[in-house]
Amino acid sequence: MINIEIDGKQIQTENGSTVIEAAHQAGIAIPHFCYHKKLSIAANCRMCLVQVEKAPKPLPACATPVSEGMKVFTHSEQAVKAQKGVMEFLLVNHPLDCPICDQGGECMLQDMSVGYGQGHSRYHEEKRMVLAKDIGPLVAAEEMARCINCTRCVRFGQEIAGQMELGQAFRGEHAEIMSFVSGTVESELSGNMIDLCPVGALTSKPFRYKARSWELSRRRSVSAHDSLGSGLAVQTKNNRVLRVLPLENDEINECWLSDRDRFAYEGLNSEQRLTKPMIKQGGQWQEVDWQAALEFCANGLRQIANGAGAEQIGALATGNSTLEEMYLLQKLLRGIGSDNVDFRLRQSDFSADGKQQGAPWLGMSIADIGRADRILIVGSFLRKDHPLLAARIRQAVKQGAQINVIHATDDDLLMKVAHKAIVAPNAMVETLAQVAKDAASKHSNGIAGSLASGERVAVLLGNFAQQHPQAAQLQALAQQIANVTNGKFGFIGDSANGVGGYLVNAIPAGKGLNAAAMLAAPRKAYVLLNVEPELDCADAQQAIAAMQAADLVIAMSAYKHGATEYADVLLPIAPFTETSGTFISSEGRVQSFNGSVKPLGEARPAWKVLRVLGNLLKVDGFGYETTQAVRDEALNGVDVAARLNNAVSGIETGAAAVNGLQRVADVPIYATDAIVRRAVSLQATKDAMQPKAWLHSKELSKLGVAAGVQVKVAQGQGSALLEVAIDDGLPEGVVRVAAGHPATATLGAMFGTITVERA
């Protein structure tokens, strides 16, 4: 700690910090543009000039380290003169078009120029012109003449996103921010550049000219699109969500958001929103009132329960349904005598059920992962599944952490990977078992060696591992590794409320059927909460067959979707922005939120719908007034922290025999849930392209087809025509075919054998 003085205020600050950091700590504002607490120091805008005693000239506060006894003046005559001078230079080439600039009202330059600029310009010559760039569907670079070349966007790409897609080309007065030969920005974190850009050069394409910032109301919410629980500031106008910005929280999303969290809101305003209850009568969909729809549901369920038996009724929810919704769904089902309820729709191995001590979770906090010095990631499309976790690990790697990967694909993580084992899905258990063995016998090289040399070891099981047909074995092995390396292990989690689902028992308890069993042994009736079975389930083919065979399908959904083919009732429910509720993130953080806007049309929050259904079916205890009452009951006596436990016992590990090509299925980043799938701008990105069948070039030559041609990919009775492409990062013997996408919804299980032949 050293002592300095800023504007006469005595300040204690850490040695090595900069003047601007010390000032911010002490609540003293210093104008700045290029400085950003999460980025490296560029010191190129010069806005932060301050006077420092004994220094002959003003110094940039962002790049000046503090020293003992330093005296800084941020508002002295010399400092202000320098700041005003810089401001005048910045405005020389900046168009003075705030009234028509989308950034107007939330522009750092505009704000600063009020404080440090002059009322009129002394510069009458021509301003420089910079042409617009098209860098993709999310970030608009239409008015690059407004750029003040602070390079925040460039540094963000290099340092946080891990890929330098924007750069500053040319020099001096000709310097321009651009991508390489008019390429697009494809980072899954690109939207953060919009927030970082202090002026109106980079703006949000979906939001541009939709509203002025001061017209928007701001509501707190929590992201429903991955398991981190990122904080959202949902901005609304006229009861519509018009923009989503990050809510800063250093423990979770820091000041960032993934593009999925940021732009998914477009799906909320989709044309496909279901706004009226509908019943299918005589093969025709009819709009009806809520009363009629709910009575229809209640009668249907009662008939089946009384006739075929309650165990013929199954309920499926997605893992991003709220805690309250899942709680009421299971309460309703159990109230009418069925134990068939589950939310783990993409999971295929349930053998850990009853053998684990608690609810599977991250096993540590998100912040802990950032502090880990050795990390093993098993079965994860990390960058696409959990973009911000990948960013956090990227920072850890920069600080010297080693990351190791065991996975079935070799996608670029945009960070240095210490060791990796890329193997076919059926070899994952064996590979992990070998690491466990090596770790136990204190091997000093490879993955085990890397883990053994660390002090804070984290073993993380990704979505792919969780959905793997031997998930329980992977879990048991991860546990062994964590034990011998003194580390922690856990599941990253594939949904916003997976932990919540476990805690409110939205899983079969006794003889009930889990998600897979419910579809494998079709039920007579299904209650679907947010589910699009052909896109959300582990085996699309089987799911759709079960739906088609059922006598009664009640689809509670925010959208008109595939259910119109097989459902009998469509109940319009509110997405997470239109209802209050709670998510428990994979690190076990319980976060409740309010609705940001009112439900669209006649849509109603699902908890209210379930409440009425409960009452109609005469199930006791459905008299809730608020979601808070539901939550209090659901979590009554539940010590969340104590219930989180990944420990598992009694799992045998063994090899899986597979004949022929194996399918490796990712759920593409913009296909993960119903809202995201309808967000048009996200759907226009490269990440949302039509899925292809990816194979190693050796497999391709075995098949005798060339890359780029159409092939017929088949599983079970179904097939799909896909373009075939080469990925030599894949192991031989596998085909990568994405799930969660309409183009592959005719196929079967996400794991298992698959055939590829000439179309």
Next chain:
Amino acid sequence: MLSQQITTLIDKELKKYPADQRQSAVMAALRFVQDEKGWIAPEDMADVAQYLDMPQMAVYEVATFYHMYNLKPMGKHTLTVCTNLSCTLCGAGDTVSYLEQKLGIKMNEVTADGKFGLREGECMGACIDAPLLNVNNKKMCGKLTPEKIDSILADLEGGKA
């Protein structure tokens, strides 16, 4: 694809830097490309990026920052005339007009036969010889007069570079 010749030269250059700092050789690598091809196409920049394990955009930044890299074909012989202050005071304007008229092209253009390209340059630190031009960034020709320019052009035509 970078030619064998270029990669050999780059490899030699790389010996000067730590193994994990391959991008230090980017300026040299671009120079080798230009020496061989006369200019640096975006594909070449991408190849250099890959060879040096650095982002394409970072190569582009360097290639566009330095004036001596040709971002488009500039003829077999690129003549860069200094037009900074000292040279201009000593008649660089006349040098430029003479060259333009003689070659039948304007600044930043290339003769139809692809032999000569004309560029404007910044002070080359050789003001004592003003006005001057530089051939392919390799050979400085100073104290220019129309006669001297004629003979330089004739030499280049005749292959005596």
